[in-house]
Amino acid sequence: MDGRDVVDIPAGYKHFASVQVASVVKKAEGFVVFSHFKGHVEAGFGGSLKNIAMGFASRAQKQRMHSDVHPELDAGKCSRCGDCVAVCPSGAARIAAGGYPVYDNELCIGCAQCIGHCPEMALTVLWGEDVMAFQERLIETAAAVWRVIGGRTICINALVKITAQCDCLAGDNPLIAQDFGFVGGRHPVTVDRESLEIIGSLPIEQAHPGVPWWHQFTYAEEIGF
Numbered sequence: 001m002d003g004r005d006v007v008d009i010p011a012g013y014k015h016f017a018s019v020q021v022a023s024v025v026k027k028a029e030g031f032v033v034f035s036h037f038k039g040h041v042e043a044g045f046g047g048s049l050k051n052i053a054m055g056f057a058s059r060a061q062k063q064r065m066h067s068d069v070h071p072e073l074d075a076g077k078c079s080r081c082g083d084c085v086a087v088c089p090s091g092a093a094r095i096a097a098g099g100y101p102v103y104d105n106e107l108c109i110g111c112a113q114c115i116g117h118c119p120e121m122a123l124t125v126l127w128g129e130d131v132m133a134f135q136e137r138l139i140e141t142a143a144a145v146w147r148v149i150g151g152r153t154i155c156i157n158a159l160v161k162i163t164a165q166c167d168c169l170a171g172d173n174p175l176i177a178q179d180f181g182f183v184g185g186r187h188p189v190t191v192d193r194e195s196l197e198i199i200g201s202l203p204i205e206q207a208h209p210g211v212p213w214w215h216q217f218t219y220a221e222e223i224g225f
Contacts, residue, residue, distance in 0.1 A: 044213025048188035
């Protein structure tokens, strides 16, 4: 889809009164949401919920979901390659004395491109005021999309080659669990919950200690999703 071919759909939640998504949500006869289940630096895990929220979202909506996220550098891992500066769309990253990157959180739009593209995985998430805010924005976006497409959509999670990080992340991405096959269903919350029950929470918690992955489920229940 053309990245400019977007529509605003109502949400009515705490963070978003509406969400901006690809117009295909109102055009297609049906959807198969096929997701590789894996770990994720900000969500703890990524499955059907994250795929719906991020996959249908416009660039602007992605930035809104990430707005409380900023990069934090582990200089011991940094190779000073400059990739983070090259991919930053807002000019928030620059090379300082010594060749190490520095980040201006006032200019940062929270897109997490630098975190995702770092080949040395030297960048981690510096959370803002509320560590659970990203989880809630993710769920609100998924819930708003699901309200439109849910009656004509199935979700399938692939529980194979379960890696520590998102598939878009550069650099080393080790496996954290054995293969289990596939889980399918008619609701993304159910499919993701079943996936976690099969894998167990330990691999996710070891890969991303301190990330409140469970809040995806508790907040979904709170808003009636």
